[in-house]
Amino acid sequence: MDREIRKLNDTLVNIFNTVMKMEEEAIQNASYDDISITEVHTLEAIGTGRARTMTHVANILGIKVSTLTTAIGRLVKKGYVRRFRDETDRRMVKISLTERGTEVVREHEAFHESMIKEALSRIPDDGIDQFVESISNINDFLVMRSSTAYAGEREFKLAPLHLAGNELPVPIVQAGMSIGVAGSRLASAVAREGGLGLIGTSEIGWRAENYERDPLSANLKAIEEEVARARKAVEDDGGKGLIGAAVMWTHKDAGKYVKAAVKGGAQVIVTSAGLPKDLPAYCSDRKIALLPTISSRRAAAAITKTWTQKYNRTPDGFIFQGPLAAGLLGFKESELEKACVDRYKIIAEVKAELGKLENCPLIVGGGIACREDAEKVYDYGADGIMMGTRFVATEECDASEHYKELYLNCTENDVTIIRSPMKTSVRVMKNSFADSLAATGSEDYDIIEAVRRAACGDYDNGLIFCGVSADKVNSIVTVRDVFREFTT
Template structure:
């Protein structure tokens, strides 16, 4: 096997690795710009991205959109011509505003999940018509053949457009997950590799019908170069890695956040029910133990997720994620992937991408 670039239309990443988007504040311009500069694809998470803005508590929406612009511009400066994209959750309140702002700021790629991004091509077309020199690439995240079929058929019927790339996110991923808790408790029983093969076959068929090359990328549970090489040997064009990049010098999270990953054992990684109604994976700490005993009082609503009901939520997920990324790791929510317990040191982005490149030679 040799290192084959990941090509998305006119975009080409020398190393077929996408650094997964991690919010709140874990993957901002520092991490995304570094990954892009080293030949991968750097991704900024837009989830409550403006939490460091001085007016965030008064005007969270305006602060978030301002930060989207600033972080994309900074990442592009660091990227030295590399590819910088954003991850925008469909479940985000005012989703359309984030898509438009990211495109106007110069994002090369939009990856979108946590719901079906059925309107993404329409929003992007409107934003791209406002003076962009090239069209942004659009990549839905899917976890099943059913969701892939829905997106492909809807986009073609409504917009005469096929995705530029597809990200398959499996059950070993971090953050909010597109599976039931029961499925996540019996991952071997899911036979998920068979589902990956079905999705890959379907994407190839859709692309062939329209004469379009659509790369497919695997995400979830990929930590080493060898694991990346395995999926690429199965016919995928690249991989998305997130957890591995948390414990890097370039990651935007607080050093205490990174150290929690290094200190975590396998028994510390647990499934949790997010206040927004989706299962997720996190590192057990004092905060989760308190949450199990009853609701944790919270302040104002920051308008993060459409499905959240502030009056009924057991805790504010925005407050919890911000506390964690700023270093208060015992009083915050530490989302992670299934492999967080494998972290044992602080690394450099360059070395991780080099490991993947070596495994593909």
């Protein structure tokens, strides 16, 4: 076995060095002797399409903007790059390739295509798929290793996070559970302990007198008031944590919800259910942290790319809601089992993607019920944790005592998976309604109304979101008790 390991190591090192040498020679042979291969890769990051911002290109390359600025200066002088200010926003500097720069990129792409085709021609047709899969597996390992090499060596400690214009003393986030569960009482209790308390905004105005007549007005008013109430409670008690709002992005009024939360004084906006590609359009204040919830590296990359191109801004952090979480999951039923197996791999991949950004922490949620669970996700790159189920079973939770008792009585067999109207999976407690949905696989129902029925006390015909570890909840404690478990 040692012989095979040495041979593989030598082969990988030789491939890397040989390809780098061949790239240099190919560029020089094409009469571009004034440019290095590193500069060619910079041109590739700029791309042959529309102009990109400096921040966007720096993110792709995984370097600081200041470092890129120096490199771009040289490429501009050599005639490969054009640098200019955006006509619609003079503060924004954009870069694009000149005709000469485009020629270099196309020459380089042709070199790679030719090299790969020639290499694959030496492999039998029936072995190509296995070869590609093996190479992909090695790449997956390297992605994880690049993320966990430093994380695995650090002692577990919930260190403060810098989120936009605010510091989060204790990186524990309380999930923004909607409709009577996560209101100002719970959120302020979490923030008093130094964490991030989130107000669940979906149909938050359901108790208002005008809700049936004008639900939007009732919801917007309730969002603003609940956020303001939570902020005041934290400030009155001298709390150092933050108050935010959780917005389901697929909701037709999501943008209005964000504006209402900002008006109420939200310090953080967290989105879920969908890619919030236009979120910065509804919150231009850069002192307010914007944290999209994602379930894959690809989602993080897509959001970052769009924001840097359209708004010259990157997310202030990401929340990874894994396959073990409660409620809406970012996985289809066919993907869920594999996602559960690959959970830590996905966390590492997301962390590696975020490593391309400056100060972009990763908060991991789903399946975290105890300190050991938190330590495990930290080993794979988490900078903070998010919990929902644990905070439902607290004295300060805004839900009714009867609702909380459902969690105390929940066993492992009481949790099931159903399909959502958004075509993804939902983890809920079993009851007559959930059982019928699970049996038929139906997606034709109003998920918000189903959650509201449960909040109103119709526990058999509503939906009760819960995480995979709901069976581990065995007592009602205080929010402070939860924090002590993870911080002492």
